[in-house]
Amino acid sequence: MTLQFTVSPDFPADRISGWYIFNTWMQRTLGTGIHLEIYNDFGAQRKAIADDRVDLIYANPYDAAMLVREKGFVGVARPRGRSDEVVVAVSAAGQVIEVEALKPGARVVSTDDPDIEMMGMILLEPADLNRQNVERKVCRTYVLVAKALMNGEADVGFFLADAYAKFSPLIRDSLRPLVTSQIHVVKHLLLLGPAARQHLDTLRNGLLAMADDAKGKSMLDGLGLDVWEAVDREDVEFMIDLIDTLVE
Numbered sequence: 001m002t003l004q005f006t007v008s009p010d011f012p013a014d015r016i017s018g019w020y021i022f023n024t025w026m027q028r029t030l031g032t033g034i035h036l037e038i039y040n041d042f043g044a045q046r047k048a049i050a051d052d053r054v055d056l057i058y059a060n061p062y063d064a065a066m067l068v069r070e071k072g073f074v075g076v077a078r079p080r081g082r083s084d085e086v087v088v089a090v091s092a093a094g095q096v097i098e099v100e101a102l103k104p105g106a107r108v109v110s111t112d113d114p115d116i117e118m119m120g121m122i123l124l125e126p127a128d129l130n131r132q133n134v135e136r137k138v139c140r141t142y143v144l145v146a147k148a149l150m151n152g153e154a155d156v157g158f159f160l161a162d163a164y165a166k167f168s169p170l171i172r173d174s175l176r177p178l179v180t181s182q183i184h185v186v187k188h189l190l191l192l193g194p195a196a197r198q199h200l201d202t203l204r205n206g207l208l209a210m211a212d213d214a215k216g217k218s219m220l221d222g223l224g225l226d227v228w229e230a231v232d233r234e235d236v237e238f239m240i241d242l243i244d245t246l247v248e
Contacts, residue, residue, distance in 0.1 A: 002033035003055040003196050006048065008188060009041055010060060010113040010160065011224075013141075018222030019058075025219060026056075029206040030199045041140070042112050055196045060084070061186045062115035065240040073191040075231040076200060077207045082225065084188065085161040086119040086181045091149045092174055099126050099178050102156055104133040109145050109154035112138050115243070119181050120158030143171070150174045162224075185239055189231060204230055 005026070007019050016038065023036040034056065039045040046063070048054050049071065059067055061084055067073040090096045106129060110117050121131060137154055139145045142163040148154040150171075161180060164172075190207070192200055207228040210216035220226060 001195070002035050004048075004053055005034050005036045005056040006039060006045060006054050007036075007058045008060040008063070008113075009039055009045060010111065010116070011058075012163065012166070015222065015224055018219070018224070021219055021222055025206075026203065030202055032199070042114060055193045056191070057193075058188060058190050060113060060115050060188055061239060061243060062113075062118060064189055064191065064236065065243060067191055067193075068236055068240060072194045074197065074200065075233065075236040076190045076192055076204050077228040078187045078189045078231050078235075079225045080227045080229040082162075082187060083184045084115055084119075084186045085183065086116050086123060087159040087161050087164040087177050088120055088123045088156060088179050089146075089149065089159060089164070089175045089177045090156050091152065092176045093150075094155075094176070096155070096178070097176065099124060102127040102129060104129065105135065106156055107135045107137060107154040108156055108158070109137040109139060109148045110158040111140065111142060111145060113160065115186060116158050116160055118243070119183065119186070123179050123181060124156070143167075146171050146175060183242075185242060187239070189236065189239075190228075 005023055011019070019038070020036060023034055027034045037048070039048065049067065057067065057073070068075070088099065096102060102124065108120075108124070110120060121129070137148060139148060142159050145157045145159060146167065149157045164177070192203070208230060210220060211227040
């Protein structure tokens with residue numbers, strides 16, 4: 001049986017080769033066939049999950065609740081020191097210098113990344129903004145989100161902090177960050193579905209040892225990660241409960 005592996009669509013495009021190399025490593029480590037399927041957006045990936053066409057997934061925090069509680073996935077590991085934080089930014093050419101200056105009807109631009117959108121909207125609450133009194137625009141990439149702000153097509157945008165930090169100086173100079181989240185515990189997770197459950201211990205042990213040799217470190221560099229750390233059910237449930245609280 002070939003297991004189906006996928007990765008949250010919010011990973012940087014320059015990391016795609018790293019995930020294919022990681023997929024080959026998993027096949028060798030687990031001694032089984034694994035097919036990596038990259039989806040262009042969260043909608044297509046969620047359809048695959050709903051159709052039970054995903055057995056392993058590097059999942060964004062928002063989707064973890066559905067995967068664990070509805071589909072029976074279990075946590076394997078997460079990147080150490082890599083939390084999902086959000087930068088809320090505007091055009092540097094505008095007059096807005098604080099969140100409170102934004103008004104109802106503001107045009108909000110983001111990718112379709114659900115946890116970034118969720119946290120971004122929370123950061124707009126000091127301006128009394130919510131999903132009902134803003135205009136939403138969705139772009140495929142964070143570069144396009146930045147472009148929408150720079151071209152005056154939106155008033156405020158949400159960025160994954162890691163993506164924002166990798167922008168060129170030209171793009172960063174064209175934007176003005178207003179606030180950055182500091183939640184710290186909202187992180188991507190590597191999850192296993194029921195069909196792959198027998199591989200849990202082997203995969204986890206392999207991931208935890210990956211940083212101990214040169215080849216493993218090189219592979220982690222290709223993913224933009226430093227080291228994996230184990231997660232147990234309590235870790236996963238705590239994060240899910242926190243996200244549920246934030247959404248309410």
